[in-house]
Amino acid sequence: xxxxxxxxxxxxxxxxxxxxxxxxxxxxxxxxxxxxxxxxxxxxxxxxxxxxxxxxxxxxxxxxxxxxxxxxxxxxxxxxxxxxxxxxxxxxxxxxxxxxxxxxxxxxxxxxxxxxxxxxxxxxxxxxxxxxxxxxxxxxxxxxxxxxxxxxxxxxxxxxxxxxxxxxxxxxxxxxxxxxxxxxxxxxxxxxxxxxxxxxxxxxxxxxxxxxxxxxxxxxxxxxxxxxxxxxxxxxxxxxxxxxxxxxxxxxxxxxxxxxxxxxxxxxxxxxxxxxxxxxxxxxxxxxxxxxxx
Ligand SMILES: [Zn+2]
Numbered sequence: 629x630x631x632x633x634x635x636x637x638x639x640x641x642x643x644x645x646x647x648x649x650x651x652x653x654x655x656x657x658x659x660x661x662x663x664x665x666x667x668x669x670x671x672x673x674x675x676x677x678x679x680x681x682x683x684x685x686x687x688x689x690x691x692x693x694x695x696x697x698x699x700x701x702x703x704x705x706x707x708x709x710x711x712x713x714x715x716x717x718x719x720x721x722x723x724x725x726x727x728x729x730x731x732x733x734x735x736x737x738x739x740x741x742x743x744x745x746x747x748x749x750x751x752x753x754x755x756x757x758x759x760x761x762x763x764x765x766x767x768x769x770x771x772x773x774x775x776x777x778x779x780x781x782x783x784x785x786x787x788x789x790x791x792x793x794x795x796x797x798x799x800x801x802x803x804x805x806x807x808x809x810x811x812x813x814x815x816x817x818x819x820x821x822x823x824x825x826x827x828x829x830x831x832x833x834x835x836x837x838x839x840x841x842x843x844x845x846x847x848x849x850x851x852x853x854x855x856x857x858x859x860x861x862x863x864x865x866x867x868x869x870x871x872x873x874x875x876x877x878x879x880x881x882x883x884x885x886x887x888x889x890x891x892x893x894x895x896x897x898x899x900x901x902x903x904x905x906x907x908x909x910x911x912x913x914x915x916x917x918x919x920x921x922x
Contacts, residue, residue, distance in 0.1 A: 779806060
């Protein structure tokens with residue numbers, strides 16, 4: 629069954645939890661600018677990455693996100709790493725496929741090719757001009773296509789402009805596309821734009837789900853309600869919150885503010901078809917989600 633067909637079934641789908649912060653918890657260097665891409669640079673860390681994917685599969689995740697958040701040319705620069713974008717993207721996708729092969733299941737699991745903003749995902753002021761966005765995102769999307777992902781997950785996006793360009797490029801591939809924004813406390817996209825505007829521009833382009841991620845978990849209910857009103861109650865939404873906060877030097881600080889039970893208590897009210905965990909969440913959060921999300 630394809631991802632799009634599965635999405636049309638009545639049950640909810642569980643997305644995996646955080647990879648970057650989980651790598652950090654398990655002793656992998658996730659220093660900026662490479663962040664989670666550091667784990668693809670040597671065999672020891674790549675094995676830890678695979679174990680994380682396996683733990684999320686054991687916890688019940690239906691969708692596993694590739695560790696490709698920062699495997700693009702700009703994040704890998706300067707050379708020679710900048711020329712390794714395809715090689716590292718392929719390694720990340722192969723590691724997810726290996727994890728899925730190792731943890732058998734009678735249900736279908738999907739590989740979500742993750743791409744985010746070209747620059748810092750929390751800095752809408754840094755979004756590059758359109759021509760740079762087109763050229764660089766086109767390369768990333770084609771790398772994911774070539775490596776054989778099941779869907780494109782455009783995540784932690786902070787402006788409508790970058791989201792629209794990514795979506796236009798992704799739909800050319802005919803792969804299912806999911807778009808997720810990062811919002812402020814008021815439920816606006818970090819650029820100050822509204823999710824209602826985002827939905828009105830993105831839905832006609834053919835996305836199969838839209839939503840919010842990487843905001844503090846208690847803050848997600850408000851933007852999800854806005855999206856539900858904008859998209860209609862049957863349009864699939866995606867939601868995955870964070871626990872902790874971003875830090876310029878270390879990337880992420882885990883606070884464990886919401887334990888798995890507290891996280892899932894909040895998540896159980898989200899009107900979302902796809903629910904998972906963002907930075908700071910763990911396989912325990914996903915295992916708990918599996919118990920409460922139907
Ligand atoms: Zn996050």
